[in-house]
Amino acid sequence: MTGFLLRRVLRALLTIFIVVLAAFLALRTTSDPAIVILGPDAPPAAVAAFHEAWGLDRPLWVQFGSYMSDLLQGQFGKSMLDGQDALSKVTARVAVTLQIMMPALLLGVVTGVGAGIVAALHRGRPLDRIVMLGAVSGFAVPGFVFGLVMVLIFAVNLQWLPSGGNDSWQAMIMPILTLATGWAAILARFTRSAMIEVLDQPYIRTGSAKGLIWREVVMRHALPNAAIPVITMIGFMVGGLLAGAVVIESVFSWPGIGQLIVSSVSSRDVAVVQCVLVLVATTMVVSNMIVDLLYGWLDPRMREAG
């Protein structure tokens, strides 16, 4: 188990390093932050002063080495745009993003997995058809379209909910529902497929034949075996919690990390972009690690193989 964990951690660190290096090179070689921030008509002296102030006059590898050294000490640097600490700038936005992402994920998982199980248990019957129709619709309609339709109905016409912003708890309802609908649709389809595959297995028939009640067959034998693909999908969703709402945040003017990513990339605010990427990559890597560990817990054969 220790070897398994160690391999996973090393792989995670390597992934984060590659992300940081790639982002650093992409941002630094495609535009000069001094020109982006000072403007194209900035006098050469001002550009030189900016380069010196932010260490941009040093060779690229020296800049990267210095950045990594600071990063290993937990320092993400300062925003070139306004001088604010990059980490505090990003974490403030992370909190706002999680206000809609966490409830949406919870709602999506509960609704999606529940609907998938119900559909599988009623396979081929009207309830299955209805659930799948909802799931396919939820999956097929892009979130931004669904969001705008909700705005037109509930904000513009009925005037029950605010159209956007984060002024009140009511403003969270539509973004959460939009995000949760997409996730629930995906999970319902995955859960149904996985459950149907498991329910066709001989050991399910054996369980029923030896007299177990159906509920126990489903809960103890079918669900854990069907959980692996569902857990994988949920792992991806958790990994994308931070960066997964860029479009929806834009649709609902939700001032989360999505807007910060867009504005920081366009203004080449390297420290802020890097900070966001490190957090996003870490979230993704950690959630994948947890999924790997869950595989082992759900299916001992994987633990022994790993």
Added chain:
Amino acid sequence: MLHLPRRGFLAMAGASALAAPRLSFAQGARPRLTIAVQKLATSNALDPLIEQSNVGARIMNSYLECLIGQDYQGTLSPIPRLATAWRRIDDSTVELDLRQGVKFHNGDELTAEDVAFSFSSARMFGDTTPEGSDTTIRFNEERVTQRTKELPPQVPAVARRLWPSLVTVEAVDRHTVRFVNATPDVTIEGRIMAMGSQIISRRAFEEAESWLDFARQPIGTGPYKVASFTPDVELVLVPHEDYHGGRPPLEELRFVQVPEAAQRVNGVRAGQYDMACDLTPDQFATVTADPKLEIAGGIINNIRVTNFDKNDTALADPRVRQAMLHAVDRQLIVDQLWMGETVVPKGNQFLWYGDMYLDDWTAPSFDPKKSRELLQAAGYKGEPIPYRLLNDYYTLQVNTAQVMVEMWRQVGLNVEIEMKENWAQIWDPAGTRGVHDWSTGGSFPDPVATQPNQWGPQGQAVQTGEYHNDEVTRLCGVLQTSTDFAERKTAFRRLVTVLEYEDPAYGVINQNATFTAKAKSTPWTAAPSFAMDFRPTNWGA
């Protein structure tokens, strides 16, 4: 002696108690206004020396003021603001009388010291020195060493762009100041009213913990003061009760950032926002479908142009650039894309230039036949001309670009759009630059605010190696330093002849316009500017 029985007294007391809140409400009732904007500030700060943007101009007018103001309900002509009068001492010196009794947001009274400080090295110029006509003049080094805060490199750069030759601002007495320039300059008064020349409280700047702290909560004399600012989210302003121009009409003025245009319109229709800015004409029908709403705004002092890199091999021959100008049907763009809500300007100039305005001037005519002839004469063989383009930085930018590329294709020009992320990529000297979009504004009522700033020796196009013409350089010098009106006007006419016809540096497309959706009941008038004015004079008048 007044006789008041106990019952009568109690009745009156009760009535007073009931009436008091209503009375105070009636006296103090002021509406709160929420305005949805596409972007609050591009620099995440509220200081005009770093936030030199159109979006910044919109909000800044509410909390900071210049010595000379602009007539927002008229033609933006100069009006007394923090200065009540001004006069020329000589060609390079202007003296101003300050309005007395003006209070800053922190309660301090405005004095000549604050004005001098607002234009000092500590606040504006850092270690830079003013440019003379021929030589560099050393600035007052003593002030540099007394700097209280480290200025970001952007600040002196912006300051010197605005005030290239300002030597000092002297406090003559408590309510008189004198601007001293290194060179003769007829535009000193204009620069005094430009964005970046706003007056701040010296004490507030010096007491702020850092430059950023001040830049996020600048203390000025505007009708509103900053209550809170969350970059990319919202700016909340509250009334400055001691405002010298009367009681501010709003209890709260809140700008919220809503990047999506459709969402800004939805928010106004839903009653969540009182105004939605930065609309395009195709959204008008959606807004006006609601009988309670209307569109405010229109043409502003800003012109959309196409800039040429004359060093691009395909564009080196001026006839190719002339052909591009004659191939564009500007009126069609205005009629179709802008739905007739703006106009084709008479060249790159503004009405507020007053006597300097060339009323008989026109942009190059739409003449495809002439374009083809020019291309043939130039020997153009279809060499690709890159068009570096941002994604709708300007209203209708991408649509306009696509239409123009098709118009150019019709006369045989091979213009290829290259989408870019930011201005650095637009101006990147690597590769071929070809053409790109730009807008020119007039920060003060003189051609100096437009042409020399772009195509003069210190101009952007020259500095970036995009354009150079010896005659243009000479004419810009005349415009900037001559004090003879006739000579200046002749120079201006010749300047635009070269820049727009003979050796084209740019081609005008259309006058820019801004549109705001608002309730018909909101008693506010849009200015012909990016700036929004919420002073008492523009509310309920």
